Amino acid sequence: MNPSAHPPTSSAEPSLAATPTVTSVSPTSGSTAGGTAVTVTGTGFTGATAVRFGATHAASFTVNSDTQITAFSPVGSGTVQVTVTTPSGTSNQFVTFSYVTAPVPSLTSVSPNSGPASGGTVVTLSGSGFSGATAVRFGGVSASFTVNSSSQITATAPAGSGTVAVTVTTPGGTSNGVSFTYVSVSVPVLTSVSPNSGPAAGGTTVTLTGTGLATTTAVRFGATPATSFTVVSDTHVTAVAPPGTGTVQITVTTPGGTSNGLSYTYSGAPTLSSISPHQGSTSGANTVTLTGTNLTGATSVTFGGTPATSVTVLSPTQITAVVPAGTAGPVDVTVTTPGGTSTLPKSYFYVSPPVLAAVIPLSGPLSGGNTVTLTGTNLIEATAVRFGATPATSFTVVSDTQITAVVPAGAAGLSNVTVTTVGGTSNPVSYTYLAAPSITTLVPNLGSTSGGSTATLTGSNFAQTTTVLVGGVPTGFTVVSDTHLVADIPAGAAGTVDVTVISPGGTSTPAVYTRVAAPNI
Numbered sequence: 001m002n003p004s005a006h007p008p009t010s011s012a013e014p015s016l017a018a019t020p021t022v023t024s025v026s027p028t029s030g031s032t033a034g035g036t037a038v039t040v041t042g043t044g045f046t047g048a049t050a051v052r053f054g055a056t057h058a059a060s061f062t063v064n065s066d067t068q069i070t071a072f073s074p075v076g077s078g079t080v081q082v083t084v085t086t087p088s089g090t091s092n093q094f095v096t097f098s099y100v101t102a103p104v105p106s107l108t109s110v111s112p113n114s115g116p117a118s119g120g121t122v123v124t125l126s127g128s129g130f131s132g133a134t135a136v137r138f139g140g141v142s143a144s145f146t147v148n149s150s151s152q153i154t155a156t157a158p159a160g161s162g163t164v165a166v167t168v169t170t171p172g173g174t175s176n177g178v179s180f181t182y183v184s185v186s187v188p189v190l191t192s193v194s195p196n197s198g199p200a201a202g203g204t205t206v207t208l209t210g211t212g213l214a215t216t217t218a219v220r221f222g223a224t225p226a227t228s229f230t231v232v233s234d235t236h237v238t239a240v241a242p243p244g245t246g247t248v249q250i251t252v253t254t255p256g257g258t259s260n261g262l263s264y265t266y267s268g269a270p271t272l273s274s275i276s277p278h279q280g281s282t283s284g285a286n287t288v289t290l291t292g293t294n295l296t297g298a299t300s301v302t303f304g305g306t307p308a309t310s311v312t313v314l315s316p317t318q319i320t321a322v323v324p325a326g327t328a329g330p331v332d333v334t335v336t337t338p339g340g341t342s343t344l345p346k347s348y349f350y351v352s353p354p355v356l357a358a359v360i361p362l363s364g365p366l367s368g369g370n371t372v373t374l375t376g377t378n379l380i381e382a383t384a385v386r387f388g389a390t391p392a393t394s395f396t397v398v399s400d401t402q403i404t405a406v407v408p409a410g411a412a413g414l415s416n417v418t419v420t421t422v423g424g425t426s427n428p429v430s431y432t433y434l435a436a437p438s439i440t441t442l443v444p445n446l447g448s449t450s451g452g453s454t455a456t457l458t459g460s461n462f463a464q465t466t467t468v469l470v471g472g473v474p475t476g477f478t479v480v481s482d483t484h485l486v487a488d489i490p491a492g493a494a495g496t497v498d499v500t501v502i503s504p505g506g507t508s509t510p511a512v513y514t515r516v517a518a519p520n521i
Contacts, residue, residue: 029171078098110125193208363433382421448515
């Protein structure tokens with residue numbers, strides 16, 4: 001064997017990993033108390049066995065990748081070099097970290113304290129020592145944030161899961177953690193919208209009811225975003241409708257998705273063209289019909305500013321309304337719909353009800369046919385005159401204070417006379433139907449041609465006697481009662497004459513009286 005020969009060697013020598021390099025640290029400063037979470041960036045970090053701040057080992061560290069390590073600074077002071085050690089060696093770049101005496105931030109609350117797993121929740125952090133904050137983390141994940149003041153930060157939650165600790169890092173260190181919980185977010189569901197219509201100009205505030213609405217990010221009317229919206233709770237959102245036309249679908253969008261749609265109708269402004277009847281009593285309660293366009297969804301009808309007792313929409317062109325009580329005179333009629341309002345100026349007239357003062361004469365025959373005069377006020381619009389329930393045979397409106405009427409037949413006794421106008425029915429005045437007088441006996445029934453005597457009539461219905469005729473000639477009389485009457489017998493030729501009694505009820509059947517001439521001697 002040749003002693004000078006060398007043993008064979010492998011042609012593939014094992015390669016050595018490169019020595020790690022540190023290119024930057026963030027943040028570059030932290031509290032002398034340690035605890036600052038520092039991101040170390042560089043190369044060759046795989047298998048790192050130590051991270052040092054000066055000569056002091058980091059409190060703890062995590063190798064995130066071959067190019068990144070997260071390390072928590074130990075207690076220290078001044079400015080120190082940050083190094084990383086791996087089996088291949090220790091970095092020697094002069095990248096420094098400065099210890100400062102800033103206070104460690106303190107976190108007292110986060111609001112809201114939960115949000116969807118997809119992130120995006122805007123969270124308000126409250127506490128102290130936030131000035132100069134360099135990081136906000138949800139668990140180990142950095143968030144975008146804005147320092148509002150030394151006691152408040154607004155941060156946007158990154159995506160995550162479960163419950164994590166929210167921390168704030170400043171040059172003074174890293175705060176205590178406050179819990180934030182990631183929740184699964186379902187697709188929102190809408191169940192109702194109120195009102196479900198409004199004017200084409202928009203501006204209507206609607207209330208949306210459903211589930212999963214707490215994280216609403218958008219409300220749309222068709223493809224148009226709501227002018228504004230407010231999340232009231234997980235089940236309610238209010239939104240202001242933008243301008244639009246026709247019927248559109250309202251949807252709500254959250255991190256969980258977009259809801260089902262609910263119909264919302266943009267209505268054209270209503271127009272009123274007529275009202276029938278156009279007048280009625282000041283007491284109201286009559287029904288009128290309003291005609292026009294775009295009347296669907298009418299929410300109110302007012303008469304001189306007073307709401308109708310009730311409103312019924314029959315079609316887009318017709319509404320019926322029950323008129324409220326009002327003051328005599330003309331008033332505006334206004335209809336309101338989701339599309340707006342329309343007014344017919346002074347289109348309805350409140351008419352005062354008629355008032356009766358007297359009827360002349362106060363009585364008449366059962367057969368009717370006689371004419372009476374009614375006096376009162378507000379009679380000009382008379383549409384009916386009634387005696388009890390029976391219409392007058394005819395009537396004539398003489399003026400606003402007088403009517404003449406032909407009395408219909410009726411039963412004996414009192415009857416209420418009323419006048420009806422568009423303003424209502426008047427108070428009653430009494431009219432008496434009288435039976436004609438009747439004579440049963442005449443005592444004595446004969447006497448001298450020279451007259452000067454009296455006769456007693458017995459019968460019925462004498463109380464209202466106006467005239468007693470003897471042979472067609474009126475004579476004096478005294479009504480003793482409804483059944484007795486004493487009449488004067490005037491002088492006259494010998495022979496028989498008729499005696500009759502006349503009252504508003506008519507003329508009696510005659511009784512016979514005989515005049516006897518004095519004997520000649």
